[in-house]
Amino acid sequence: MSRLIPSSRSAATFAFVLALFAALMPAQADTEINGVRFADTITIDETPVPLRGGRLYRYTVFRVYVGALYVPEDVAPQDVLTADVPKRLELEYLRSISAEDFRKSGNTLLEDQQSGDTLAALADRLETFNAAYRDMEAGDRYALEYRPGRGTRLLQNGTELVEVPGADFAEAYFGIWLHPDNPLSTRVRDALIGAS
Known part of the structure; x- marks a missing residue:
């Protein structure tokens, strides 16, 4: 029976080890958006960048992904797109999507948004970027990350696929x-x- 009850000394040692382990583990707070957890802050080239906002995206009745955007706090909402600052858009997919669907949908949206001259200037880089897409399964995550002076990276589950x-x-x-x-x-x- 005495073996089942720890001595006060062994209990104190156990408590100390637990406290030490907790102190050595990095604190990582996170936020839940539509059931998906995102870090409150990420680091881009040694710069901490906070979570700005996020939301579920649906296509008709289908839940496609939950997205979260990281951008410095001092950037006004209307300046997020054009500001030359570190930023990252993380998308966790809730369904399987093929690499070809990513390419097609991205190209279609860019054609709707950009002028012919802009698309011509981006054509080679866009081809390089599109070639990096991979098939995604539910639970996989893409990150689109901009690093000023370096370029835009596409990461799949934390692994860099391309940078343009x-x-x-x-x-x-x-x-x-x-x-x-x-x-x-x-x-x-x-x-x-x-903005909302």
């Missing part, structure tokens, strides 16, 4: 979601930039 240069590319591609006049969804855009 140019603030102009970042503005056009983030514009799929954040365009001031013709975004994929006005409700999603406003929730992401903190």
Whole structure:
């Protein structure tokens, strides 16, 4: 029976080890958006960038993904798209989507939003970016991340797939979601930039 009851010394040692373990673990607060958890702050090139907003995106009756946007606090909602600052859009998918569907839908939206001259200037980089898309399953996550002076990265579940240069590319591609006049969804855009 005495073996089942820890001594006060072993209990104190156990409590100390637990406290030490907790102190060594990085504190990671997060926010739940439509049942999906996102970190409150991420780091882009050693710069902490806070969560601005997020929302579920539906296509007709289908729940497609939950998105969250990270952008510095001092950027006004109307300036999020054009500001030359670190930013990241994370999208956790709730259903399977093929790489080809990503390419087609992205190209269609860009054609609706951008001029022919802009699309011509982006064509080579857009082809490089589109070639990096992979098939996604429910629970997978893409991140579109802009790093000033370096370019726009596409990450799949935290692994970089591609990076293309140019603030102009970042503005056009983030514009799929954040365009001031013709975004994929006005409700999603406003929730992401903190306008609603």
